[in-house]
Amino acid sequence: MTASPPDAVPRTAAEAGLMRCHACGRLHPAVAHGAPAHCERCGAPLHLRKRDDLARTWALVIAACILYVPANVLPVMVTQSVVGTQSDTIMSGVIYLWITGSWPLAALIFFASVMVPLLKIIALVVLAFSAQRRSTWAVQERTKLYRVVEFVGRWSMIDIFVVGVLAALVQFGALATIGAGPGAIAFGAVVVLTMLAAEAFDPRSLWDPVHDWGTAR
Amino acid sequence: MSVPDPDRVPEAVVQKKRRSLPLVWIVPLVAALIGAWLGVRAYLERGAMIEISFQTGDGLEAGKTKIKYKDVEVGVVQSVALADKGVGVVASAEIAKPAAYLLRDDTRFWVVRPRISGGSVSGLGTLLAGAYLALDPGKLEKERRKFVGLETPPVVTLDVPGTRYVLRADDLGSLDVAAPIYFRRVQVGQVVSFALDEDGRGVDVKIFIKAPYDQYVTANTRFWNASGFDVNIDTSGVRIDTQSVVSLLVGGIAFQTPEEPALPTRATENAAFRLYADRGSALKNPDYLSEDFVFVFHEPVRGLSVGSPVEFRGIEVGEVTGIFAEFDPVSNVFTSPVEARVYPERLRKHLRGGVLPHAAITDTRERIVFLIEHGLRAQLRTSNLLTGARYVALDVVSQAAGKVKVDASRRPLEVPTVGGGLPELEASINRIAAKIEKLPLESISADARQALQSLDRTLKSADQLVTRVDREVTPEARATLEGARRSLAAMEVTLANDAPLQLGLRATLDDMSRAADSLRALVDYLERHPESLIRGKRKDAP
Numbered sequence: 022m023t024a025s026p027p028d029a030v031p032r033t034a035a036e037a038g039l040m041r042c043h044a045c046g047r048l049h050p051a052v053a054h055g056a057p058a059h060c061e062r063c064g065a066p067l068h069l070r071k072r073d074d075l076a077r078t079w080a081l082v083i084a085a086c087i088l089y090v091p092a093n094v095l096p097v098m099v100t101q102s103v104v105g106t107q108s109d110t111i112m113s114g115v116i117y118l119w120i121t122g123s124w125p126l127a128a129l130i131f132f133a134s135v136m137v138p139l140l141k142i143i144a145l146v147v148l149a150f151s152a153q154r155r156s157t158w159a160v161q162e163r164t165k166l167y168r169v170v171e172f173v174g175r176w177s178m179i180d181i182f183v184v185g186v187l188a189a190l191v192q193f194g195a196l197a198t199i200g201a202g203p204g205a206i207a208f209g210a211v212v213v214l215t216m217l218a219a220e221a222f223d224p225r226s227l228w229d230p231v232h233d234w235g236t237a238r
Numbered sequence: 239m240s241v242p243d244p245d246r247v248p249e250a251v252v253q254k255k256r257r258s259l260p261l262v263w264i265v266p267l268v269a270a271l272i273g274a275w276l277g278v279r280a281y282l283e284r285g286a287m288i289e290i291s292f293q294t295g296d297g298l299e300a301g302k303t304k305i306k307y308k309d310v311e312v313g314v315v316q317s318v319a320l321a322d323k324g325v326g327v328v329a330s331a332e333i334a335k336p337a338a339y340l341l342r343d344d345t346r347f348w349v350v351r352p353r354i355s356g357g358s359v360s361g362l363g364t365l366l367a368g369a370y371l372a373l374d375p376g377k378l379e380k381e382r383r384k385f386v387g388l389e390t391p392p393v394v395t396l397d398v399p400g401t402r403y404v405l406r407a408d409d410l411g412s413l414d415v416a417a418p419i420y421f422r423r424v425q426v427g428q429v430v431s432f433a434l435d436e437d438g439r440g441v442d443v444k445i446f447i448k449a450p451y452d453q454y455v456t457a458n459t460r461f462w463n464a465s466g467f468d469v470n471i472d473t474s475g476v477r478i479d480t481q482s483v484v485s486l487l488v489g490g491i492a493f494q495t496p497e498e499p500a501l502p503t504r505a506t507e508n509a510a511f512r513l514y515a516d517r518g519s520a521l522k523n524p525d526y527l528s529e530d531f532v533f534v535f536h537e538p539v540r541g542l543s544v545g546s547p548v549e550f551r552g553i554e555v556g557e558v559t560g561i562f563a564e565f566d567p568v569s570n571v572f573t574s575p576v577e578a579r580v581y582p583e584r585l586r587k588h589l590r591g592g593v594l595p596h597a598a599i600t601d602t603r604e605r606i607v608f609l610i611e612h613g614l615r616a617q618l619r620t621s622n623l624l625t626g627a628r629y630v631a632l633d634v635v636s637q638a639a640g641k642v643k644v645d646a647s648r649r650p651l652e653v654p655t656v657g658g659g660l661p662e663l664e665a666s667i668n669r670i671a672a673k674i675e676k677l678p679l680e681s682i683s684a685d686a687r688q689a690l691q692s693l694d695r696t697l698k699s700a701d702q703l704v705t706r707v708d709r710e711v712t713p714e715a716r717a718t719l720e721g722a723r724r725s726l727a728a729m730e731v732t733l734a735n736d737a738p739l740q741l742g743l744r745a746t747l748d749d750m751s752r753a754a755d756s757l758r759a760l761v762d763y764l765e766r767h768p769e770s771l772i773r774g775k776r777k778d779a780p
């Protein structure tokens with residue numbers, strides 16, 4: 022994977038035996054894959070590919086998968102008021118909105134808070150699995166998928182944001198108090214973990230088999 | 239590895255290779271541990287699933303309706319579904335594990351809704367928060383998972399200490415579930431439920447007396463219906479009795495234990511008592527002994543009704559239990575047999591010194607037979623002239639003694655009657671009326687008319703006479719009167735003190751007085767010396 026024919030024009034930095042610092046852009050001669058190295062100029066870690074990218078991605082995705090269950094089962098918001106205590110999970114909020122007729126809002130929350138994390142996890146699993154299998158199928162589309170996953174990630178935190186704002190604002194003692202439930206922590210963890218997983222994944226590894234295949238040809 | 243220019247591109251700093259298993263795997267491990275812990279905790283804290291059936295699902299909401307005990311949430315309704323064939327609904331609920339011990343065989347569930355009943359308002363909080371299920375834990379050992387919910391909240395929950403009793407009443411009156419029960423005007427309990435007897439002849443009212451007060455319920459406690467108010471009007475004035483304003487509205491029961499030394503034992507759970515209609519009849523001494531009588535009246539019994547009193551010399555000793563009519567085919571007359579129940583104890587209570595008539599006879603019946611033979615008679619008397627209400631008066635009429643043979647074996651015993659009272663008066667008035675009727679009123683009136691006519695004529699002639707007198711006699715009379723006045727004036731002049739006639743008269747009278755004195759002296763002398771008539775007056779002795 023390191024060497025390319027000397028006569029051929031190198032198409033990637035790796036083929037040219039170079040690697041680039043992510044932080045300052047300084048070029049370095051490539052070291053063995055996985056060997057730890059630091060940028061000579063800024064000290065940032067250097068790597069030809071992100072270190073242990075698949076393993077990290079898998080670990081974080083699996084953790085997100087596990088936490089996805091309590092995030093949806095446990096209440097995210099606990100409302101205490103004169104009339105009693107009410108615990109709401111994400112789905113109970115969606116169902117309440119749907120029953121009371123706010124269908125667009127229900128659909129929005131369902132999509133942003135339930136579907137997006139789920140699809141993100143599925144997407145990451147697909148990416149990691151295909152990268153591990155060194156699949157050459159639809160590489161371009163999978164790269165686009167990765168970009169979407171990375172972009173969408175932070176928007177799933179809207180729920181957590183709303184709960185946080187309400188918990189901070191609604192503190193009227195015995196009249197009404199809103200607090201975050203254990204589900205909010207799990208949900209936030211899911212979002213953060215999927216974001217980290219997306220961060221850990223190195224999209225360049227999607228293209229490696231293509232170039233290997235191209236080189237072999 | 240090809241490096242284009244080693245001088246231009248510096249070598250990277252190479253470090254030793256690290257552990258092969260990346261540290262990042264701790265993350266899913268921790269997540270798995272958290273997940274496992276949550277799962278295990280959820281499993282361990284899994285509550286008991288129960289099913290409660292209700293008539294309607296009013297106020298029940300899946301996932302929202304709470305189950306509370308002593309206002310502490312112990313569970314949530316998970317689902318509400320129609321029962322088989324639509325007879326009611328079944329609510330499935332999960333009861334938290336620490337509260338699962340409350341689910342006994344006799345645990346009761348009911349829906350708490352806002353309720354305004356008689357004296358109390360409850361469940362106002364549910365106006366805002368929605369209905370919830372309340373539970374009253376049972377006491378039985380046996381556990382249970384399927385319950386039938388109560389439609390109305392129980393008046394008394396099982397955890398309140400106290401005792402239940404049953405009251406037998408003729409009718410319910412204005413009582414209702416949760417009606418208060420008073421002891422000395424303190425509310426000590428409530429009506430729990432009521433139901434008709436199996437034969438429909440009365441009402442069984444179940445009541446609950448709270449713990450410190452149930453010790454006052456003894457075997458001889460009297461309960462009475464304290465609904466509304468009693469108005470008594472008697473010679474001492476008007477008296478109004480009531481327990482409380484609440485009992486005016488929703489009815490109530492009061493009880494009291496007569497101050498008798500007997501039976502201080504506490505009444506047992508579910509003991510049955512009689513519910514009297516009012517305080518007076520409740521506290522009346524119980525009539526243990528009773529004797530039935532029949533009085534055959536020959537006069538109409540109008541004004542007498544079932545329940546009318548039977549009095550012995552003014553003391554109420556019983557009441558009329560039945561009024562009948564009987565036809566005697568032999569004499570072809572109707573009679574009115576009146577049956578009555580007499581409580582001899584009532585009379586005995588009033589006997590001074592407690593000495594019974596003819597104390598040698600122990601049997602009440604025999605004693606009454608004895609009394610009848612000595613003149614005990616029943617009489618219908620009017621107790622109220624306005625309403626015409628009547629009562630049966632018993633008295634010993636000594637004139638009637640020994641006149642009647644009593645059939646002592648007959649039941650009920652027949653007490654002979656005497657007519658009397660108002661009917662007697664009526665009869666004599668009738669006789670008088672009949673006599674008046676027989677008078678020849680028509681001829682009398684004709685005579686009277688003739689007499690009146692002649693009287694009229696007489697009056698007319700008298701009138702003529704008067705006018706004539708007025709016309710002819712009056713001037714004459716006036717002249718006469720004037721003459722008389724003149725004579726009187728002259729007489730006045732003649733009779734005046736200084737008139738000559740008067741003076742002469744006085745002198746004459748003086749002379750006459752002196753003459754009378756001389757005469758008296760002569761008479762005295764003659765009495766002492768009668769002989770002087772013959773011999774003449776003697777010379778006075780020297």
